[in-house]
Amino acid sequence: MGWAIALHGGAGDISLSLPPERRLPREACLRHCLQLGVDALKSKKSPLDVVELVVRELENNPHFNAGRGSVLTSNGTVEMEACIMDGNTMKCGAVSGLTTVVNAISLARLVMERTPHIYLGFDGAEAFAREHGVETLDASHFVTPENIERLKQAKEANRVQIDYTQPMQKNGKDTATANGDSQIGTVGCVAVDNDGNLAAATSTGGLVNKMVGRIGDTPIIGAGTYANSLCAVSATGTGEAIIRGTVARDVAALMEFKGLSLEEAAACIVKERVPKGNVGLVAVSATGEVTMPFNTTGMFRACATEDGHSEIAIWPSMKD
Amino acid sequence: MAGWAIAVHGGAGVDPNLPQHRQEEAKRVIARCLDIGISALRSSLPAVDVVELVVRELESDPVFNSGRGSALTEKGTVEMEASIMDGEGRRCGAVSGLTTVKNPVSLARLVMDRSPHSYLAFSGAEDFARLHGVEVVDNDYFITEDNKGMLKLAKEANTIMFDYRIPTLVPDTCAASVENPLLMNGLPVSLYAPETVGCVVVDGQGRCAAATSTGGLMNKMCGRIGDSPLIGAGTYACGLCGVSCTGEGEAIIRGTLARDVAAVMEYKGLGLQAAVDFVVKERLDEGKAGMIAVSRNGEVACGFNTNGMFRGFATEGGFMEVGIW
Numbered sequence: 001m002g003w004a005i006a007l008h009g010g011a012g013d014i015s016l017s018l019p020p021e022r023r024l025p026r027e028a029c030l031r032h033c034l035q036l037g038v039d040a041l042k043s044k045k046s047p048l049d050v051v052e053l054v055v056r057e058l059e060n061n062p063h064f065n066a067g068r069g070s071v072l073t074s075n076g077t078v079e080m081e082a083c084i085m086d087g088n089t090m091k092c093g094a095v096s097g098l099t100t101v102v103n104a105i106s107l108a109r110l111v112m113e114r115t116p117h118i119y120l121g122f123d124g125a126e127a128f129a130r131e132h133g134v135e136t137l138d139a140s141h142f143v144t145p146e147n148i149e150r151l152k153q154a155k156e157a158n159r160v161q162i163d164y165t166q167p168m169q170k171n172g173k174d175t176a177t178a179n180g181d182s183q184i185g186t187v188g189c190v191a192v193d194n195d196g197n198l199a200a201a202t203s204t205g206g207l208v209n210k211m212v213g214r215i216g217d218t219p220i221i222g223a224g225t226y227a228n229s230l231c232a233v234s235a236t237g238t239g240e241a242i243i244r245g246t247v248a249r250d251v252a253a254l255m256e257f258k259g260l261s262l263e264e265a266a267a268c269i270v271k272e273r274v275p276k277g278n279v280g281l282v283a284v285s286a287t288g289e290v291t292m293p294f295n296t297t298g299m300f301r302a303c304a305t306e307d308g309h310s311e312i313a314i315w316p317s318m319k320d
Numbered sequence: 321m322a323g324w325a326i327a328v329h330g331g332a333g334v335d336p337n338l339p340q341h342r343q344e345e346a347k348r349v350i351a352r353c354l355d356i357g358i359s360a361l362r363s364s365l366p367a368v369d370v371v372e373l374v375v376r377e378l379e380s381d382p383v384f385n386s387g388r389g390s391a392l393t394e395k396g397t398v399e400m401e402a403s404i405m406d407g408e409g410r411r412c413g414a415v416s417g418l419t420t421v422k423n424p425v426s427l428a429r430l431v432m433d434r435s436p437h438s439y440l441a442f443s444g445a446e447d448f449a450r451l452h453g454v455e456v457v458d459n460d461y462f463i464t465e466d467n468k469g470m471l472k473l474a475k476e477a478n479t480i481m482f483d484y485r486i487p488t489l490v491p492d493t494c495a496a497s498v499e500n501p502l503l504m505n506g507l508p509v510s511l512y513a514p515e516t517v518g519c520v521v522v523d524g525q526g527r528c529a530a531a532t533s534t535g536g537l538m539n540k541m542c543g544r545i546g547d548s549p550l551i552g553a554g555t556y557a558c559g560l561c562g563v564s565c566t567g568e569g570e571a572i573i574r575g576t577l578a579r580d581v582a583a584v585m586e587y588k589g590l591g592l593q594a595a596v597d598f599v600v601k602e603r604l605d606e607g608k609a610g611m612i613a614v615s616r617n618g619e620v621a622c623g624f625n626t627n628g629m630f631r632g633f634a635t636e637g638g639f640m641e642v643g644i645w
Binding site: 091092117118119120122123210212 | 410411412414416417435436437438439440441442443444445447448540541542543544545546550551552553556569570573574575576579580583584587588605
């Protein structure tokens with residue numbers, strides 16, 4: 001038993017030739033956020049506080065698709081969503097359709113703690129944010145020049161990014177965009193403390209050129225985010241595949257109903273239960289195990305455990 | 321081939337004092353919708369078409385809380401949500417925050433069939449409805465006099481009504497004098513708050529599907545999303561079974577109830593009814609909820625920990641039942 005933490009900055013078709021100016025700032029951000037989480041766990045912060053803290057930091061970094069840096073809808077606007085869950089109490093909170101809230105994850109936590117509901121969306125969620133004096137900024141704050149360019153490219157290609165299976169996708173499988181990383185979305189963090197308390201948090205701006213009003217897997221308990229007394233999971237990738245596969249809950253369900261270990265359960269879901277090229281996840285168990293499987297080209301990820309193991313990576317490591 | 325089966329619900333949690341004539345009315349609606357489903361199955365419609373058809377009927381009838389007759393938000397508006405899932409390929413569609421779409425379940429179906437996404441909400445979902453020429457009506461169409469009264473009571477009691485709960489702060493001093501302690505304009509009113517609707521079907525070819533639709537909770541916050549549109553919570557279908565849940569949304573979400581019925585069948589090897597019983601017993605914390613389910617083998621099952629659930633079942637073998645308690 002010991003504490004453990006894992007975080008991700010999205011899984012997808014990350015080109016192996018990703019230029020250093022795109023790779024290095026993200027690696028630096030992962031390293032910084034991991035350290036932040038480790039320090040918080042060492043100073044006995046609860047896993048719920050730790051995952052919120054780390055995801056806030058990831059949201060604030062424009063290199064990842066959440067908070068500032070969120071990708072744009074077909075109308076050029078930002079609609080952010082997030083979800084947080086406490087494994088002990090199974091309490092959870094979620095938000096969708098945010099346009100001005102600086103830290104979506106903290107609003108999700110407020111929904112969990114200060115409303116009789118679990119999930120608020122769009123205008124109602126924005127009104128709730130104002131009621132509670134949460135930090136908001138003009139919607140333009142979240143729009144980065146890089147994402148305006150991505151939307152332009154996506155529109156030229158007439159493509160709603162990431163979905164390979166739906167009928168609207170007329171020209172079949174799409175190749176990666178010029179940037180090679182514009183499909184990458186979502187940030188997340190899972191943590192467990194020395195007492196085996198678990199928590200998970202996920203936050204995203206969604207898909208480039210998504211329809212206005214589109215909700216992905218991130219805010220859905222059991223799809224993009226889940227925690228109970230056994231494990232905590234945050235998933236990333238093609239939202240529609242993750243929703244259908246109830247990915248985060250199924251990792252826990254395999255442990256609970258079939259007695260699999262964390263690593264076996266997560267590997268089974270990612271390798272056998274969702275289409276290849278679509279999904280990655282990070283997970284920790286109550287006993288301090290950590291796993292970060294993905295079936296995409298890469299996943300921005302980092303983890304650390306109390307016994308000294310630490311990793312920051314993008315593509316499959318040699319042992320895989 | 322095991323044969324088709326269908327189950328329908330009109331919400332779990334029933335006022336024990338619900339007047340007899342309203343019980344009969346609810347049962348009539350369930351039976352009528354069941355018949356529509358049975359005819360569709362006999363003419364070999366696929367499961368996913370049947371659940372949509374039946375839920376449309378339930379939505380259009382003001383007796384239950386979805387579509388017309390939806391519960392009201394704290395602002396007195398209606399915000400409807402629905403989802404549908406086809407066990408074949410686990411395709412799914414969901415909608416939330418609808419204010420003018422007459423049949424939310426059919427918009428969920430369109431999201432599944434005609435959008436690259438699985439879930440659209442609020443103004444984006446309304447825009448999508450207009451883009452596809454879906455029937456829309458004025459928001460007032462959905463608001464019934466009964467529900468305006470219920471909202472007033474809920475506000476006076478400062479509570480969110482979980483459909484069947486008696487507002488906690490209503491003084492019970494008048495209870496002795498009348499059968500029903502709740503008064504509105506000096507007149508007794510029924511506690512009966514209509515609810516979520518759902519349908520699950522396995523067709524003659526063993527394909528399962530599920531659909532759920534709701535107006536949500538009386539006096540809910542604007543923007544509140546419940547379990548009904550959430551795949552794995554209120555609705556789920558796969559190759560093994562189809563499940564639709566109803567009750568306290570927040571407990572259903574935490575318990576990922578609909579997916580868990582399928583998960584215990586798949587990972588624990590339980591049969592359909594055993595899986596439903598397990599989930600109701602083990603996966604609901606303090607929450608009250610109910611569910612209906614069908615399996616690919618043509619079985620039907622239901623379970624609830626509330627005092628009742630409006631429900632009906634039929635199988636190709638000739639079994640048919642409509643019940644509340």
